Structure formats: C-alpha cells, structure tokens
Amino acid sequence: MDKSAREAYVSFNNVQKSYDGVNLVVKDLKLDVQRGEFMTMLGPSGSGKTTCLMMLAGFETATSGDIILDGDAINDVPPWKRDIGIVFQNYALFPHMTVQENLAYPMQVRKVSKSDIEDRVKKALGMVQLDGFAGRRPGQLSGGQQQRVAVARALVFEPKLVLMDEPLGALDRQLREQMQYEIKHIHENLGVTVVYVTHDQAEALTMSNRVCVFDDGVVQQVAAPNILYEQPDNAFVAQFIGENNTFLATVKEKNGDQCVAQVDTGETLTALAINIGQSETKTTLSLRPERVTINPNAGEFKNVVSGKVKELIYLGDHIRTRLELCGQDNFIVKVQNAARHSHLLEGETVQVGWHIEDCRALDAL
Amino acid sequence: MATVQQPIIIDGRPLKEQLARAERRKKYVAFAMVLPLLLFILITFAIPIGSMLFRSVDNPRMITLAPQLTAELSEWDGQDMPPEEVFEAAVKDFKLAAEAGTLGRIATRVNYSMAGARSLIVKSKRKFKNVTEGPYREVMIKADKRWGELDTWKTLKKVSVPYTPVYFLNAIDRDLDGDGNIVKQPSEKRIYVKLFVRTLWIALLVTVLTLILGYPIAYLISTQPPRISNLLIIMVLLPFWTSLLVRTTSWIVLLQTQGVLNDLMVWMGVISDDGRIQMIYNLQGTLIAMTQILLPFMVLPMYSVMKTIPLSELRASQSLGANPFITFFRIFLPRSIPGIGAGGLLVFVVSVGYYITPALVGGAKGQMISNQIAFHMKSSLNWGLAAALGTILLVGVLVLYWLYDKVVGIDKMKLG
Structure with a gap:
C-alpha cells in the first residue's frame, strides 16, 4: 500500500472524556481509522465505546485531545457541519415524514436540486432493496425495513464517514445476521469509511476489517478479526472474544518467546510468552477449546495432562466436553463429530494435549 | 369436503351458550362497578344539561297560569282585534291568578317580550277586581288603552304557545314580530351577537397568548434532567393549588390604577401620577388574568408530548446537516403539534365558558357570554334566555371540536 492510503482518515489523538470531572470515561484514546475501512468498536456496556462515537459525531465534546477527520481537527465543528452520516440504535427516522421525505431531508437542507434529490433517493432505495416503499411512513414498515431506511438515509448524502451505533440491537437473530451481511456488502460496494459500535463480538468479527476492543475506557487491542481471535494481547480480549479456557499459573522460567508456568496443582505447562512479568509472577494461560486434542499420540504435543470427563453435551456438529483438570472443573474441549472421533464416557479419565503455539501466557486477571 | 361443523356440546349445553353464561357474570360485575359513576353523571350532568336544552324552547307558564286565555288566544287568527271571548278569558284568568298570587309571574313572562307589560298587568288587576260581567272588552280598554292595541294581543298570543323559538331568537338579537316574522331587535337591545363574537375573540386571544408564553416553558421542562x-412542573402547577379567587383578586391588587404596578411606574418616572394606566376592569384585565390562570392547561399537554420526542431524532437531523434552527422547524415543531392541539383546544374550550375572572376584573368591556347567562339565571330570572344562550355556547364548542377533528384529527391529540 502506498503512503497516502496508510495515512489515517479518522484519528483520535490522546482523547480524554469525563462527564463529572472525577472519573474518566475515555482514557487517553489513540486510534486511527483508514480511509474505506470498516472499524468496529467492541466492548461491554459502559466501556466508553458509544461515548467515542458521540464525540466523533459532535454530540459530546472531548475533554482533551484532538479528533481528526480527513486531515482537519473537528473538535470545534458543530454536528451539522461535520458531514457524518449516523445510523442510530433506534433508527431515529422521522415518523411524520414518508420514507421519501426522510431520505430527501439531508439533501434538502443542503439545497440540492429537486431532480438530483429524486435520483439519489431512488438509487439509495434500490441499494437497500426498498423500491416502491417511498410513499410509506416509518410506522408502516417492519423493524428490518426501518433499519434499511436508516442505513440508506445515512448514506444518501455521500458523507465523509458513516457511524453506526448498535444499529442491529433491536432486530431478531435471523434478521440481524442477514442485515450484517447486507451492511457489509454495502460497505464493500461503496468503499465508504464506517465506524461501527457493538457489544456483540460475533457481529464485530463478521463485519469488520479491524476491531477495536474497549474496556473501562481503554483500548485493549486493535486488530483484524482473525488476529483478535487467535492472538489476543491480553486476558480481557481472550475472554471477551470467543470461548476460552484459562489457567491461573505462576511463571517459572522464560526461554525466548516461550515460558514455563506452574499451575496451583503442580503441573507445569509451556506456553507462548506474550504478556507476562518476571519469574514468580502470576499469569493467565489462555487456550481455545477447539485447539485441544483428546488422547493424543505419544510425543505429538509438549503439553499433555490427564483429566476427568465431567459432562458431555451433544450439539450436533461437535460434542462439548467438560473436563476436570489442573484443579479446575470447567475446562471445555470441542470434540468434532467426525468419522473417527473418540467416544467418551462421563467419569472416564483421558489424556489431553495441545501445541505450545496455541497456549498464550497473558497478564493475570 | 362439505361437512357441516357440529356445535360442540359440553354437559348437555352448546359451547356458545356456556361461553355466554360465563361472560355474562363478568359483564354484570363490570357494570355494577361503574354504576355509581353512571348514576352520578346522569343525575348531576346529563339530566341538568337535558333540562337546560329543553328549557330553551319550553314555555309552560302561560298555559298553566292562564289556561282559559291561552285556549282562546290559540283559536284567534291574530289578524284583527280579538273577539269578546278572549277579553273575557283574560279578565277571568287575571282575577284567578291575582287570587292565587301568580299574576306577578304572568306579568314577568309577558314583560320578556313587551317592555312595560308588567306594570300594565299589575295596574289593570286592581281595576278588574269588581268586574263580574261584560262587555269585558270595554272594561279592559277603560282600564288601560293599551288593551285596545292589536300588538298587545299579538304579544300575548306569542307568549302563550307551549314551545317557542323566541328565546333562541333573542339570544341572537332577533325577535318575532306580531305577524310571526323574524325581525332584528331594536339596536339598543342587540347585545348578544356582539358578546358571542367578543367571547370567541377573547378565547382565541387567550389561546394564542398561552401558546406563545407556554411553548418555551414546555420546551425547557422537556429538555431538563428529571x-x-x-x-x-411544580412551579407551573403551583397556581393550581391556590384558589382561583385569590389569584384573580391579586391581579386586581397588581393592576388597578392605584395598584402596585402603576405605583411602581410612577415612582420610576415612566408615567406621571395623572397618567396612571387603566389595566384592569377592561378587556386587557380579562386577558391578562385569564392567560395567567389558563397557562398550565397549555403547558402540561405540550410538555407531555415534547417529552416523548426522542433526542436521537433531533441528533439525526443535525447529523444530516440541519442546523438547530432547521431542526426545530422541520422536526421538533411538527412533532409537537399534537400537544399544541390538545393544549389549544383545552384552553379555548375552558375560556369560552369562563365566568369568575371576567366578572371580577372584566369591567364592562371585558364581560363574556357566561356573565350574561349568570345575569339571566340570577337577576332577571329569564331562565329560558339563559338556557338558549348556554345551548348556543354548547353547540358552538361542539362545532369547533368537530372542525378540529376534521382539520387536525382528534386521534392526533395527546393529553399525556
């Protein structure tokens, strides 16, 4: 990629935000979004992600720091001059206007000519597959249709940036998944820059180019979905994204990028040293359930421990197996329901093993 | 397949019948629970209003108090002087009424339609006392020569019918002449149409004033944290907890020529001591006091509607490029119209029938139609006219309500 494309399109430079003058809701935020990128801010509620979005939109002011959009600091630009389209959580369509009027609104206030407005509204409705709904009022549309109108309205005036604040939260599961793909495709087709806020990690992984994980007003990790899942930087991200087995252990020895750690019951495990302190400090070992092999061949894995099967849950494509090992009884293994999978019994004692590369030693929670 | 569905039978009874039995008990209980309120409304509201509507056309007094005269007058064609039988009936009825002590009421009734009739009848009563035989016509004309005028008898005939449109005609400054034609009242008696117009005008002004003053307050309240x-809201409601009379009289204290406001302006040198401004006992006084008293009726419905306008819609409008000014006129104002409609209708309807405040601070120029209704109820005792004025007011309000429904739509109204 050439240099200009790598230059940040939206950036938060050391942004802080406090509502009460005592607590910081957003702490020293540094975040760059590239032109044309789909960036998701992911985090539990109260983590500061929506506040960041509102600062970007101009409805909240940053207590300190700069927010840059397309090369200009926009801290002092009022919302109506920022040229940012927003899809709100409850859609915020104007109920006293028809779909046509809702979509024409941003162009009318910009004094676009009437024929241009008509063309663009028509095109936008086509984009969200709502041709023929122009004369309806929002109240006469289903939740999914209102959602599409809201997306079309945020895009129709060709804004510099589109923000989406948990836009799919009110839809049922099936519709939500369908809308995720539709929004993703619209983003791909238009090449518009999107900043998306959600607390649903599956949604974040499905749609984004990159995900920014928030907790307690601090960015925990910014990475592409696969990196975030496979190589979490810290215990919070590992826990928050996907399912995860963790052991609390003590660091014994550090060898280059690997380390040896001892769990409380005495077993020693080898893991990648990602985010640990000195010897004898605590660490969280993190391991994805699908990377564990039951009853491995001798010598296949460095890490092999024995465990007792506590519970088997049949889920069709895989069997969710709960084991007791290394002193904790909620170690999960996903056993694929493949042709030659091993049939386990509750109460049975088995050997489990995993690669060093799949086990990451992170900060102690 | 054309199978006839068999009714389901349980315990030897069709399901439908059983359902009806089960539901009937519920209905009885529900009805019994609303019965006290129903009776209360019927006795204190529906019956009085019905009786008022009826009274505006009912005219029973002459028929019950002077039955012979009424019967004879109804046979008279009303073209030429009435025959001897009418005079005879008149003298006999007046004598009987005088003995029963009801002649005064007859005189009052006739007086509504003919000025001076009261004194005419009372004066004649004394002269009829010893008359026992005819010719009655000469006796009456001797007693007072007005008995010899055709118009007197036409008036008597007019007031002796059981149902009369006269009260309604009077209420719109019209009357029936002797020949049964609708004519305008003499100009000095034409007051009611002007008063109706003024009443509507005051109500409209009060509505507009409360809207102008109340809208920003409602907006402010709706945007504040709880x-x-x-x-x-407590401050808006505070006047509600004070007696209406106290509030009205405090306006007198404030606004009268020797009042607080005038004293203050004289002291500050804005006006001279001789140039004190008359701010009360006129239209202005009525307007000021009524606007203040009715303001909460405007603010509360508007507030309850504005509260429901989501902040995100206003933010959406701004994010789409509309500055706060455009956002207000294109989003907030249209969304608050149901509240304006509800508040406006409420204030208008209440002020159309306002009584105490104009009576106290209105002077002559600030009187409204209710004051005239009260006058006819309490002082002139012309209940028929009072009922007719009240009926017109009621119908007028209903027409306005209907118009509002046609133009704005009553389903758009929201009281909270």
Whole structure:
C-alpha cells in the first residue's frame, strides 16, 4: 500500500472524556481509522465505546485531545457541519415524514436540486432493496425495513464517514445476521469509511476489517478479526472474544518467546510468552477449546495432562466436553463429530494435549 | 369436503351458550362497578344539561297560569282585534291568578317580550277586581288603552304557545314580530351577537397568548434532567393549588390604577401620577388574568408530548446537516403539534365558558357570554334566555371540536 492510503482518515489523538470531572470515561484514546475501512468498536456496556462515537459525531465534546477527520481537527465543528452520516440504535427516522421525505431531508437542507434529490433517493432505495416503499411512513414498515431506511438515509448524502451505533440491537437473530451481511456488502460496494459500535463480538468479527476492543475506557487491542481471535494481547480480549479456557499459573522460567508456568496443582505447562512479568509472577494461560486434542499420540504435543470427563453435551456438529483438570472443573474441549472421533464416557479419565503455539501466557486477571 | 361443523356440546349445553353464561357474570360485575359513576353523571350532568336544552324552547307558564286565555288566544287568527271571548278569558284568568298570587309571574313572562307589560298587568288587576260581567272588552280598554292595541294581543298570543323559538331568537338579537316574522331587535337591545363574537375573540386571544408564553416553558421542562424538570412542573402547577379567587383578586391588587404596578411606574418616572394606566376592569384585565390562570392547561399537554420526542431524532437531523434552527422547524415543531392541539383546544374550550375572572376584573368591556347567562339565571330570572344562550355556547364548542377533528384529527391529540 502506498503512503497516502496508510495515512489515517479518522484519528483520535490522546482523547480524554469525563462527564463529572472525577472519573474518566475515555482514557487517553489513540486510534486511527483508514480511509474505506470498516472499524468496529467492541466492548461491554459502559466501556466508553458509544461515548467515542458521540464525540466523533459532535454530540459530546472531548475533554482533551484532538479528533481528526480527513486531515482537519473537528473538535470545534458543530454536528451539522461535520458531514457524518449516523445510523442510530433506534433508527431515529422521522415518523411524520414518508420514507421519501426522510431520505430527501439531508439533501434538502443542503439545497440540492429537486431532480438530483429524486435520483439519489431512488438509487439509495434500490441499494437497500426498498423500491416502491417511498410513499410509506416509518410506522408502516417492519423493524428490518426501518433499519434499511436508516442505513440508506445515512448514506444518501455521500458523507465523509458513516457511524453506526448498535444499529442491529433491536432486530431478531435471523434478521440481524442477514442485515450484517447486507451492511457489509454495502460497505464493500461503496468503499465508504464506517465506524461501527457493538457489544456483540460475533457481529464485530463478521463485519469488520479491524476491531477495536474497549474496556473501562481503554483500548485493549486493535486488530483484524482473525488476529483478535487467535492472538489476543491480553486476558480481557481472550475472554471477551470467543470461548476460552484459562489457567491461573505462576511463571517459572522464560526461554525466548516461550515460558514455563506452574499451575496451583503442580503441573507445569509451556506456553507462548506474550504478556507476562518476571519469574514468580502470576499469569493467565489462555487456550481455545477447539485447539485441544483428546488422547493424543505419544510425543505429538509438549503439553499433555490427564483429566476427568465431567459432562458431555451433544450439539450436533461437535460434542462439548467438560473436563476436570489442573484443579479446575470447567475446562471445555470441542470434540468434532467426525468419522473417527473418540467416544467418551462421563467419569472416564483421558489424556489431553495441545501445541505450545496455541497456549498464550497473558497478564493475570 | 362439505361437512357441516357440529356445535360442540359440553354437559348437555352448546359451547356458545356456556361461553355466554360465563361472560355474562363478568359483564354484570363490570357494570355494577361503574354504576355509581353512571348514576352520578346522569343525575348531576346529563339530566341538568337535558333540562337546560329543553328549557330553551319550553314555555309552560302561560298555559298553566292562564289556561282559559291561552285556549282562546290559540283559536284567534291574530289578524284583527280579538273577539269578546278572549277579553273575557283574560279578565277571568287575571282575577284567578291575582287570587292565587301568580299574576306577578304572568306579568314577568309577558314583560320578556313587551317592555312595560308588567306594570300594565299589575295596574289593570286592581281595576278588574269588581268586574263580574261584560262587555269585558270595554272594561279592559277603560282600564288601560293599551288593551285596545292589536300588538298587545299579538304579544300575548306569542307568549302563550307551549314551545317557542323566541328565546333562541333573542339570544341572537332577533325577535318575532306580531305577524310571526323574524325581525332584528331594536339596536339598543342587540347585545348578544356582539358578546358571542367578543367571547370567541377573547378565547382565541387567550389561546394564542398561552401558546406563545407556554411553548418555551414546555420546551425547557422537556429538555431538563428529571430533578430540574420536576421542580419546574411544580412551579407551573403551583397556581393550581391556590384558589382561583385569590389569584384573580391579586391581579386586581397588581393592576388597578392605584395598584402596585402603576405605583411602581410612577415612582420610576415612566408615567406621571395623572397618567396612571387603566389595566384592569377592561378587556386587557380579562386577558391578562385569564392567560395567567389558563397557562398550565397549555403547558402540561405540550410538555407531555415534547417529552416523548426522542433526542436521537433531533441528533439525526443535525447529523444530516440541519442546523438547530432547521431542526426545530422541520422536526421538533411538527412533532409537537399534537400537544399544541390538545393544549389549544383545552384552553379555548375552558375560556369560552369562563365566568369568575371576567366578572371580577372584566369591567364592562371585558364581560363574556357566561356573565350574561349568570345575569339571566340570577337577576332577571329569564331562565329560558339563559338556557338558549348556554345551548348556543354548547353547540358552538361542539362545532369547533368537530372542525378540529376534521382539520387536525382528534386521534392526533395527546393529553399525556
């Protein structure tokens, strides 16, 4: 990629935000979004992600720091001059206007000519597959249709940036998944820059180019979905994204990028040293359930421990197996329901093993 | 397949019948629960209003108090002087009425339609006392020569019918002449149409004033956090907890020529001591006091509607490029119209029938139609006219309500 494309399109430079003058809701935020990128801010509620979005939109002011959009600091630009389209959580369509009027609104206030407005509204409705709904009022549309109108309205005036604040939260599961793909495709087709806020990690992984994980007003990790899942930087991200087995252990020895750690019951495990302190400090070992092999061949894995099967849950494509090992009884293994999978019994004692590369030693929670 | 569905039978009874039995008990209980309210409304509201509507056309007094005269007058064609039988009936009825002590009531009734009739009848009564035989016509004309005039008898015939449109005609400054034609009242008696117009005008002005003053207050309250908005609502409601009479009289204290406001302006040198401004006992006084008293009726419905306009819609409008000014006119104002409609209708309807405040601070120029209705109820005792005025007011309000429904739509109205 050439240099200009790598230059940040939206950036938060050391942004802080406090509502009460005592607590910081957003702490020293540094975040760059590239032109044309789909960036998701992911985090539990109260983590500061929506506040960041509102600062970007101009409805909240940053207590300190700069927010840059397309090369200009926009801290002092009022919302109506920022040229940012927003899809709100409850859609915020104007109920006293028809779909046509809702979509024409941003162009009318910009004094676009009437024929241009008509063309663009028509095109936008086509984009969200709502041709023929122009004369309806929002109240006469289903939740999914209102959602599409809201997306079309945020895009129709060709804004510099589109923000989406948990836009799919009110839809049922099936519709939500369908809308995720539709929004993703619209983003791909238009090449518009999107900043998306959600607390649903599956949604974040499905749609984004990159995900920014928030907790307690601090960015925990910014990475592409696969990196975030496979190589979490810290215990919070590992826990928050996907399912995860963790052991609390003590660091014994550090060898280059690997380390040896001892769990409380005495077993020693080898893991990648990602985010640990000195010897004898605590660490969280993190391991994805699908990377564990039951009853491995001798010598296949460095890490092999024995465990007792506590519970088997049949889920069709895989069997969710709960084991007791290394002193904790909620170690999960996903056993694929493949042709030659091993049939386990509750109460049975088995050997489990995993690669060093799949086990990451992170900060102690 | 054309199978006839068999009714389901349970315990030897069709399901439908059983359902009806089960539901009937519920209905009885529900009806019994609303019965006290139903009776209360019927006795204190529906019956009085019905009786008022009826009274505006009912005219029973002459028929019950002077039955012979009424019967004879109804046979008379009303073209030429009435025959001897009418005079005879008149003398006999007046004598009987005088003995029963009801002649005064007859005189009052005739007086509504003919000025001076009261004194005519009372004066004649004394002269009829010893008359026992005819010719009655000469006796009457001797007693007072007005008995010899055709118009007197036409008036008597007019007031002796059981149902009369005269009260309604009077209420719109019209009357029936002797020949049964609708004519305008003499100009000095034409007051009611002017008064109706003034009443509507005052109500409209009060509505507009409360809207102008109340809209920003309602907006302010709706945008504040709950702690402050509750305090502000209490302040809006505070006048409600004070007696209407106290509030009205405090306006007198403030606004009269020797009152607080005039004293203050004289002291500040804005006006001279001789140039004190008359701010009360006129239209202005009525307007000021009524606007202040009715303001909460405007603020509360508007507030309850504005409260429901989501902040995200206003933010959406701004994010789409509309500055706060455009956002207000294109989003907030249209969304608050149901509240304006509800508040406006409420204030208008209440002020159309306002009584105490104009009576106290209105002077002559600030009187409304209710004051005339009260006058006819309490002082002139012309209940028929009072009922007719009240009926017109009621119908007028209903027409306005209907118009509002046609133009704005009653389903758009929201009281909270």
